[in-house]
Structures are given as structure tokens and as C-alpha cells.
Amino acid sequence: QMQLQQWGAGLLKPSETLSLTCAVYGVSFSIYHWSWIRQPPGKGLEWIGEINHSGCTNYNPSLKSRVTISVDTSKNQFSLKVTYVTAADTAVYYCARMTTDGIIDYWGQGTLVTVSS
Amino acid sequence: EIVLTQSPGTLSVSPGERVTLSCGASQSVSSYLAWYQQKPGQAPRLLIYDASNRATGIPARFSGSGSGTDFTLTISSLEPEDFAVYYCQQRSNWITFGQGTRLEIK
Numbered sequence: 001q002m003q004l005q006q007w008g009a010g011l012l013k014p015s016e017t018l019s020l021t022c023a024v025y026g027v028s029f030s031i032y033h034w035s036w037i038r039q040p041p042g043k044g045l046e047w048i049g050e051i052n053h054s055g056c057t058n059y060n061p062s063l064k065s066r067v068t069i070s071v072d073t074s075k076n077q078f079s080l081k082v083t084y085v086t087a088a089d090t091a092v093y094y095c096a097r098m099t100t101d102g103i104i105d106y107w108g109q110g111t112l113v114t115v116s117s
Numbered sequence: 118e119i120v121l122t123q124s125p126g127t128l129s130v131s132p133g134e135r136v137t138l139s140c141g142a143s144q145s146v147s148s149y150l151a152w153y154q155q156k157p158g159q160a161p162r163l164l165i166y167d168a169s170n171r172a173t174g175i176p177a178r179f180s181g182s183g184s185g186t187d188f189t190l191t192i193s194s195l196e197p198e199d200f201a202v203y204y205c206q207q208r209s210n211w212i213t214f215g216q217g218t219r220l221e222i223k
Contacts, residue, residue, distance in 0.1 A: 044204065044214055044215070044216045045153075045161065045214040047211070047212035047214070058211075060211065060212075061118075061211070062118075101208075102208035102212065103151060103163070103166045103167075104163065104206070104212075105163045105172065106163075107161055107162070109160060
């Protein structure tokens with residue numbers, strides 16, 4: 001049974017770094033890509049970026065300057081860092097599985113990250 | 118960036134009705150369009166990929182059609198559990214989502 005289990009700090013101050021990790025269970029880590037997507041409260045979805053098992057990444061151009069996605073294949077985990085957060089980064093952050101041709105077919109449970117002074 | 122525009126924003130319907138949701142792309146996305154359902158407090162669930170293919174376990178009352186810039190999601194007969202927000206998403210050029218259509222009970 002596939003599971004995506006995510007965790008990270010839920011409350012940050014402006015200018016801090018957001019850090020989340022997602023662990024993958026029950027599926028071959030190397031045959032998929034792995035994505036982060038966020039959703040501000042009451043709003044729509046925004047794709048942040050993706051990584052494969054080799055560490056190759058693609059990022060949303062609008063966030064690229066502040067985002068890093070990394071992978072730890074020894075633990076079947078991937079991580080998200082967003083630097084210099086502001087209130088606009090307040091959102092539920094989802095990790096997700098993506099097929100190699102870009103279909104996002106399985107989502108984690110989401111983590112609410114709030115940025116407030 | 119490819120912009121996806123969904124219409125209507127909100128649709129009030131009754132169980133048993135047939136509904137059609139629309140998604141328009143600012144430029145062609147070929148058939149690289151997916152539909153997701155999201156219920157309150159839950160992650161989105163993939164319904165349709167590549168415009169017309171139902172994802173695993175999705176009931177046959179959900180169907181998708183379209184190509185290029187115009188797409189539709191049809192629910193043939195609404196069940197109570199179908200009241201949710203629906204998003205379209207393209208993967209032709211990076212990944213972007215529509216703003217969502219909310220299905221509410223009339």
C-alpha cells in the first residue's frame with residue numbers, strides 16, 4: 001500500500017526558511033518523479049517543483065529563486081526548502097507522486113505552514 | 118505560463134443531475150489535461166488524465182473530453198459524495214492548475 005508521509009515546521013516567521021520532508025512507502029522510488037504543490041487557505045493549487053531519483057529538478061519559474069528540492073534515495077525521501085518566506089507563503093503544502101510523463105496521481109495528506117510575525 | 122480558466126466558478130445542482138464543467142487553456146495543451154476532485158480538508162484526487170482517461174478506481178459516471186484549448190468534465194448522475202471542488206491541470210508547459218469549480222447542493 002503506497003503512502004506518502006510528510007512533516008515539517010508548521011509556524012514560521014517572515015524571512016525564515018520553510019523545510020518539509022516527504023517519505024515514500026510501498027512503491028519503487030526510482031520509477032517516479034516526486035513533486036511539491038501548495039494551496040493557500042481557501043485558494044487554488046500551485047505547483048512548486050519536482051525531482052527524480054537522480055536529483056534532476058524542475059521548478060516553477062515564479063518560485064525558482066527561493067526553492068530547493070532535494071532527494072535522499074537511501075531513505076526514499078524528498079525534501080522542500082523555501083527561503084525568505086513571507087505571509088504569501090502561508091499554505092497547505094502537499095507532496096505528491098508524479099509519473100515520468102507528468103501525471104500527478106497520488107498526493108500526501110498535506111502540511112499547513114503558517115508564516116506570521 | 119499557460120493559464121487555465123474554469124467555468125462556472127460555482128454550480129448549484131441536485132443529486133441525480135448531469136453536470137458539465139469547463140476548462141479553457143490560454144494556448145493549446147494538446148491532450149495533456151487532468152481533472153482532480155478535492156473535498157474539504159482532503160488532498161486532491163486524480164479523476165481524469167490525458168483529457169479522457171479515468172484514473173484507477175474512478176467511477177464510470179465521470180468522463181472527460183476535449184483537446185487543444187477546450188475541455189470538459191462530465192458527471193453523468195451526481196451522487197451525494199460528488200459535491201466538492203474540481204480542478205483542471207495541464208502538463209504541456211510546466212504545470213498549472215485552473216482556479217477550480219465548486220459543486221454545491223441546490
